[in-house]
Amino acid sequence: AEFVAAEEMGRGRGYWWSPDGAQLAVARVDTAPVPRWWIADPANPAKTPIAHPYPAAGAANAEVTLWVVALDGSKIEVRWDHERYEYLTNVAWSGHGLHIVVQARDQRSLAVLRVDPATGETTEVFADRDDVWVELVPGTPSWLPDGRLVMACDWGGARRLVVDGLPVTTPDVQVRAVLGVQGTDVVVACNPVDDATVQHVAVWSEQGGLELITKEPGVHGATVGGPTIVVRRSHLGADGAVTSVLGGSDLVSHAETPLVRPNVTLSRRGERRLAIAVLLPHEAAPGTKLPVLFDPYGGPHAQRVLSARSAYLSSQWFADQGFAVVVADGRGTPGRGSAWERSVHLDLAAPVLEDQVDALHAAAEADDRLDLTRVAIRGWSFGGYLAALAVLRRPDVFHAAIAGAPVTDWRLYDTHYTERYLGNPAVDDAPYERCSLLREAAALTRPLLMVHGLADDNVVAAHTLELSSALLAAGRPHRVLPLSGVTHMTPQEVVAENLLLLQLDFLRESLGLERPG
């Protein structure tokens, strides 16, 4: 799969077997037109840099065609209107035939096409369009046994299950994924639109409509195979997760019990009923003021405030060092319906930051131990962008920031993700300029630590280095911690542990906190 398919479309593969095993649908990916970005290892100058075809926003994507190849060596190109639909987002080959999902570059339309493998001809069987964007939903397309198509679309305010072109769930439920089809039942993951902190597994059937098969609070997922459904549940009342065969027994878990025990309270606050988690030290003396650490992600396609204890381990570790840690999911995060998710269209900065500020004030109103004179913010990836944005735009609220692997200029991020939110910068650069941290560098007055893996081939280190250069050009002190040999995440245990310690050190120094004796 080309980079954006794997990273942004959830399509990690490039070939699909026919059900009889006699043919393959194969994507041909030509990255020749894509800009080459170089990922070097400056800590090991003898190591040859890697040329990485990176389709930055506005630049050329890989040219993707699909071919049906057979054991006899024959090769037939699947034909569709590539001008209209630049992206091949999914391929499915089942007893219902070979289908592809294609999407326009502007992401306002997609189509499911049925392919005749003998000729490569395609016929549209479903199309969706939206003035903002159409969403790619995991598990779609699927089919009922009678051949009716199962999709999920943002129609009428929420993401709804769509069978044979008609919505079959109500707009108060947000369908997150189609998990499988079992007989004539469709198994989905979903949540109430007014509460995205939980996630349930439900079954839709023509007879019964949508029926939850998980009833307890928590975050549930499921895997469907043959007549079996295996459910995995995490919740606030226990560590880890419980995996059980539906209607059968729990699987034994040998997972280690975490050393950190989240002391977390979820609430919904403010005008927009923001989901907020507050984590407190286990032994905070009553009446003590606590410095505040915001620990958000804040961007599209990921949530941080969940009814699951395991979501809070790093946050609680910071809380145990003496912070009130606040985690909030604001506009742009998934689960709360179409309008909520789309509030960041053409502006990934202002509404996201505004909701964090609102969450702080709401949390402080509810608990007067939160010390609003000492507020820091940390985050990784989009969360790093948000953290840097916070100290640049709201130094009155945020007094220090740690930006891990931040985006600093969306022009340096990829086509499929970025153009969905900000449009094509080759057509209109204004949203990119509006959301760039580089042009705001001179506003920095708060301690800012940037951490970035030099081997990051997703959010490349240029994001941090360009912001650092802009800060230097503006004479603004700041800190950079370049991580040699580290990519977008830091799975290396020793690096991860030391990063926590160094962040803590930075927070204490920046907020003027005493080290505990």
Next chain:
Amino acid sequence: AEFVAAEEMGRGRGYWWSPDGAQLAVARVDTAPVPRWWIADPANPAKTPIAHPYPAAGAANAEVTLWVVALDGSKIEVRWDHERYEYLTNVAWSGHGLHIVVQARDQRSLAVLRVDPATGETTEVFADRDDVWVELVPGTPSWLPDGRLVMACDWGGARRLVVDGLPVTTPDVQVRAVLGVQGTDVVVACNPVDDATVQHVAVWSEQGGLELITKEPGVHGATVGGPTIVVRRSHLGADGAVTSVLGGSDLVSHAETPLVRPNVTLSRRGERRLAIAVLLPHEAAPGTKLPVLFDPYGGPHAQRVLSARSAYLSSQWFADQGFAVVVADGRGTPGRGSAWERSVHLDLAAPVLEDQVDALHAAAEADDRLDLTRVAIRGWSFGGYLAALAVLRRPDVFHAAIAGAPVTDWRLYDTHYTERYLGNPAVDDAPYERCSLLREAAALTRPLLMVHGLADDNVVAAHTLELSSALLAAGRPHRVLPLSGVTHMTPQEVVAENLLLLQLDFLRESLGLERPG
């Protein structure tokens, strides 16, 4: 010229015309065996990295041969024992014929060879050897009109002018360079071995011996051409330099008067009579304690303590921000005779650092305004190495350090420079291990700011990145400021200015100083 010739041997060129213009001596440089080091620009990922043949200590050098080529297309190789003499350090083609200077890889021997351009045969006309190293002296070889060879060698304790194989200057004078031959006179730059802060221009003649032609204190250089000598003088009593034709008039200078006015006192102190410059703020209230900033280079082949006002502009800028700035040249720096310069053989760390500590104590004894509880050190290149070394090994003395483009592991520096001091690590790695900062990373307890140009192809950024990784692995907080698009020096005015301001900010924060109201 290959990298080490240009960077370390003072040979910036690779071809030499015969006096009659009919032939050329041409160096053929084959970098195939040299390791490729990649210099990327991670702030501009689309920029193709440059493959840079970098002969790191212990690795293969470029293969250098010399050829005499003529206008008729003929080509003759100059033959010498390449096994014995790996380096071609200089070539001279004059009325006295074609000569080459070759040097052994271990730098303990060199030879001047006379070349027969018709056959490529060579004959040794001079050889020198030394148990530690032989020095390459600018301006050598030269010739008197009668054909006698003029060299300069470390013989009997100092660098002496050598004519026809015999030393003709006394060991109380250090000859720094041969500036030219004028008639039967040899014009040299030199200084008294007991005072390297001055430099004079002198003329040696058979009749008169060595006679100074500059009598005033200061730092003098000269250019010799035909019957003319042009002398350039800098001293402590005036800004800039005065350039004058010897026996004639001064050239008019249009140089700007620096905004910074050095308030500097030179002295010789301590057991080793270290040359020390102390720079004070112009308006230090009497009796105020002053935080101390060390501002050394400290390494071989460069001095910082000179009787020239222009040497102290950056240092005085820091002094004017409220510091007592101390600059000291210790063992290993040039000008004070052979033993002094060679004290760093096999150890570039301990004696260098010891002399800085001694200089601090000597300076503080002489002026009780120096506050020994607030001492920082800054330096660039070798000075950056020294600054980082200082906080690692002597946190009792140094409370903060700024290491600009530091060497942190001598294995990552080049053959010709590094092997001269530490030997070949492929033969004996112990001196490299002894002088490596990487293995001492866990000792860091003081604020350390590392600044490094990511485009540095001399002291590559890997030095800083590897020390940063080692510090991270040891959980030691530190700061890195990566400079995008910047090489070993920072000629960019805006970068240079902001770097000063950010350094000042770091020093104030690290030493707990108030910003002036």
